[in-house]
Amino acid sequence: MIKIKNLTKSYRTPKGRHYVFKNLNIELPENKSIALIGRNGAGKSTLLRMIGGIDRPDKGEIITNKTISWPVGLSGGFQGSLTGRENVKFVARLYAKKNDLNDKIKFVEDFAELGKYFDMPIKTYSSGMRSRLGFGLSMAFKFDYYLVDEVTAVGDARFKNKCAELFNEKKLESNFLMVSHSLASLGQYCSAAILIKKDNIVEYFDDIDEAISEYKENESL
Amino acid sequence: MPFQAISKLIICFASYPHAPSALVAKARGGSVSENIRVITLMARSGLEVQQAAVKALFLREIKTRFGKYRLGYLWAIMEPAAHLLILLAVFGFIMHRTMPDISFPVFLLNGIIPYFIFSNIATRSIGAIEANQGLFNYRPVKPIDTIISRVILEVVIYILVYVVLMTSVGLLGEQFSLVNIITLSMTWALLVIFSFGIGLIFMVVGNAFPETEKFLPIIIKPLYFVSCIMFPLHAIPKDYWSYLLWNPIVHVVELSRESVVAGYITEGVSLNYLAIVSLTILFLGLSLYRIREEAMLTS
Numbered sequence: 001m002i003k004i005k006n007l008t009k010s011y012r013t014p015k016g017r018h019y020v021f022k023n024l025n026i027e028l029p030e031n032k033s034i035a036l037i038g039r040n041g042a043g044k045s046t047l048l049r050m051i052g053g054i055d056r057p058d059k060g061e062i063i064t065n066k067t068i069s070w071p072v073g074l075s076g077g078f079q080g081s082l083t084g085r086e087n088v089k090f091v092a093r094l095y096a097k098k099n100d101l102n103d104k105i106k107f108v109e110d111f112a113e114l115g116k117y118f119d120m121p122i123k124t125y126s127s128g129m130r131s132r133l134g135f136g137l138s139m140a141f142k143f144d145y146y147l148v149d150e151v152t153a154v155g156d157a158r159f160k161n162k163c164a165e166l167f168n169e170k171k172l173e174s175n176f177l178m179v180s181h182s183l184a185s186l187g188q189y190c191s192a193a194i195l196i197k198k199d200n201i202v203e204y205f206d207d208i209d210e211a212i213s214e215y216k217e218n219e220s221l
Numbered sequence: 222m223p224f225q226a227i228s229k230l231i232i233c234f235a236s237y238p239h240a241p242s243a244l245v246a247k248a249r250g251g252s253v254s255e256n257i258r259v260i261t262l263m264a265r266s267g268l269e270v271q272q273a274a275v276k277a278l279f280l281r282e283i284k285t286r287f288g289k290y291r292l293g294y295l296w297a298i299m300e301p302a303a304h305l306l307i308l309l310a311v312f313g314f315i316m317h318r319t320m321p322d323i324s325f326p327v328f329l330l331n332g333i334i335p336y337f338i339f340s341n342i343a344t345r346s347i348g349a350i351e352a353n354q355g356l357f358n359y360r361p362v363k364p365i366d367t368i369i370s371r372v373i374l375e376v377v378i379y380i381l382v383y384v385v386l387m388t389s390v391g392l393l394g395e396q397f398s399l400v401n402i403i404t405l406s407m408t409w410a411l412l413v414i415f416s417f418g419i420g421l422i423f424m425v426v427g428n429a430f431p432e433t434e435k436f437l438p439i440i441i442k443p444l445y446f447v448s449c450i451m452f453p454l455h456a457i458p459k460d461y462w463s464y465l466l467w468n469p470i471v472h473v474v475e476l477s478r479e480s481v482v483a484g485y486i487t488e489g490v491s492l493n494y495l496a497i498v499s500l501t502i503l504f505l506g507l508s509l510y511r512i513r514e515e516a517m518l519t520s
Contacts, residue, residue, distance in 0.1 A: 093273055
């Protein structure tokens, strides 16, 4: 369960404060993958980042007893002059017990299929290789919730299939909190949805199809 | 190992931000503050998480800085050692500087190494939040951990450099003896605490007012000239001591020299003063950090 209580989040802009959320109260039920739906700039990613504990609200609290991942596929934490292996090792040291370290590295090495590049500095990687490493790294650890922000399109066709397979496998014991502009892929992985509408109105739908149809209606698609 | 003891000590002091299921009080801009509950990952205690984070950051840092070279980590020591050897050569052998009561290389090493520890930690802390922004995506990493790992790295490097260079000049016939190793360790431990406190303060201030990044380093630089690094305190007329002795680095430098050379006596410096200043700064740094931690992680 993730409970959001009286959450307010704003950004300072040259034209005064911009409120993304005002006194938001929402409870996300257990064992459900949830899609975040809304137009660009509605605050989907901000909400996702706050749930993940990466960004902080101005006011209010997010209460949970679940483990939550960093945004899946994130490559902002990579150090360009270190090799893929060293970057993976760094994250594994943060999240894994000492004896699991090698297993985690092995998993990422096998999954990302970078070959020799796994031992090359990350700054030599192509963007596809980078996101493969990032994706593999996120999948190496078990979390109750995985935060997914627009990564369903990683790498080439074959790698995409591999990711989808892994996602389905993960779905058996974990949940996703997902942001994507592809409504189809949201429907594939999530059963419930949060719809972020105009004027900071946020609504929870137990059935994702309802949310999608209301979203389409609002946006007059 | 003194290093482990020191790092444990620092970690003890700093452990509160990670307290398990901690209620982290949050205040932003003095406005309404409420609580955010942070549940620790993977059922580890706060201290375990922090130790893992500091260790990971430490290894990452050392690898980033020295991993790409042949001879690798040896450069961690060789780089500052070479820097110091050049200074020694310039001042000692070319300018023939000598001191009546202390060998010049010993004099210089005991001044410049503590200063480097302080200034490296202080200058690098100013931009710490911005430089490590990507790492805060990983929840176990807290801003304070980046400072702690930096402090440990600098201290380990410079203590090794100190030992290597002091042994070298000793073998070359310079006179010194470890007359008071307890004072020496205490002095350096306080230096570490002082630098850590200043590092925290600079990190918070540098994050709250990004403009400070421009002038804080300019303030640190002149400290080089007023910290008794190139001259002993007793070379200064006593009338001016009261000004110089405000600077805790002067106390560190002169106490270090006193502890390794029997005949070198400095009036005016005091371990008590150093202790009071260091602990006050540490307290101030931790308090500021405590108040601003949430805000530093808020975008």
